[in-house]
Amino acid sequence: MKILVCIKEVYDSPETLVFDESAGRVTFGPHTVFRMNRYDEYALEEALRIRERLSSAVVDAISVGSPRVSRIIRRALEMGANHGIHVQTPGETCLSAFERAHLIASAARGRGYDLVLAGVMAEDDMESQVGPLLAAVLEYGCATGVIFEEISADGGRVAVEREVEGGSRECLTLALPCVLTIQSGINTPRYPALSHVLRARSSELECIEASGLAAPPPTQGLVRILPPAQGRQGEVIEGAAVEKADKLIRILREHSLLPR
């Protein structure tokens, strides 16, 4: 069984972003820290658990992005992935989900993956598109929001439960090969073991230039980044911490929410 896990690099905290309103652009500030998208950690962990169940399985991790994303691929090797693939784009190119899915598909095609796991969404832009688009391009089946999976003994099918509104689950069985997008909480991602950390240090990543892969012209373009919509004009309680506490207590009492 060959498993591919798609991993995306995200920034750790949106507070470090810099917004240039006149240019309609957001850039990373000097203190931005990057890490693996959390949903992808769950996807990678699930792949590693499948490998533990089916001893002959191998797990590859792939990421599309600037030279910096090699760090999260290495992190995937530290967690236990067998092989890392880096589809490298020059600098901070901002690619649409469509372009990213096509690049991953081009790199994956012909390698005979039985199962592709992705996160249910990227924490930063929350598009939830790359997994299902990749499935469509590869002509694989797909289930999104997967919170449980079990591969049949013959390796031909996978039973999954998708999480839907209110926490209900839709149960279905898919034929392999297929793409599953993994929901958080399906497992508890592991910390890297020392032996894997040491192995990862000496492993070579496979680096593919994105410009050398076939991809159709983009379907959409980013016009600009706008400030957030005006929400409720709530009151920001000002003052020293003690004053804020006292004001809040007063407000809650006035609304009979706190006993006097």
Place this chain on the structure above:
Amino acid sequence: MNGRFFIIALHEGGRVREETWRLVSFARRCGVADPVMMVLSDEGAIEQLADELAHRTGLDVAGLAGSHLREYSAEAYIRTLVPFFRDAPEEAHIVTAHTSRGIDFAPQLSAGIDACCITAVEDVGQGTFIRSVHHGRFRAEVRADRPRVVLTVLPEAFAPDDVAPGNPGKVRIVPAGDISLSTCSRGARAPVHANMGLTRAEVIVSAGRGLGSGENIRLVTMLSSLFPKSALGATRAVCDQGWLDYSHQIGSTGNTVSPRLYLACGISGAIQHLAGMRDSGMIVAVNTDPCAAIFRVAHYGIVEDLTTFIPLLVDRYLRGE
């Protein structure tokens, strides 16, 4: 918007889901008064669903029917919709709700008909679409570069369309053939984590990842004990960490609540969380980040570190301030 405008209704248990009426408002926001309503189901249920749509909206309805559509699966939807739209005029907007199902089939549908796909759309610009990015801190204005556009629309961004139509729309049932699927649906399972205590509570003190550690749950417990009819809520992030169990989770895949007071501590305000608590009577948010999205739904905002502010708040109250 140029070309045709199709709304794919979502349904469950033989009834059209509420989000669908909001998509009609979205169409109007796009300047489209006569979108075509579409619904997919098996022969046994299609007419009732199509009639419900035609009566409620006054719009024309295309019902696609086939035995493979008895239960929902992305594969069943895609294999029915792709041939339908390949035959439809090229310039088209195809809209569905940004729900677990909408987002399950929409991207694959777009790939099958060489369309552009934009998800979680919450507003429209000049021929462009607007969605939140960067944890809801900013919005992106996106332009479609294909004549066909598939959109998933955030239901809560639009009110249900309540125009009572004079006459019901025309219903056309289109047999979609019988397609044999490789996906096999095995029904649904009820949520494992309903929490009655949360829906009855007058006050919910809710914890987010900003708590920093499971140990700090004692802070929200302490705060919640000041209120007589209170309960502890949490974001999915808190439950995923195992700091509280999933019965406390509030949001689209957890509990939906509307207490008199919702006290959000260390919660960023992701749309999936807001979906479960935005109708609360009064929302108070404590967060170190003044730009956190939660402050845009809060009635009162406090920019403080909860690890020092909650003990201070409890202390000031107990001292009778």
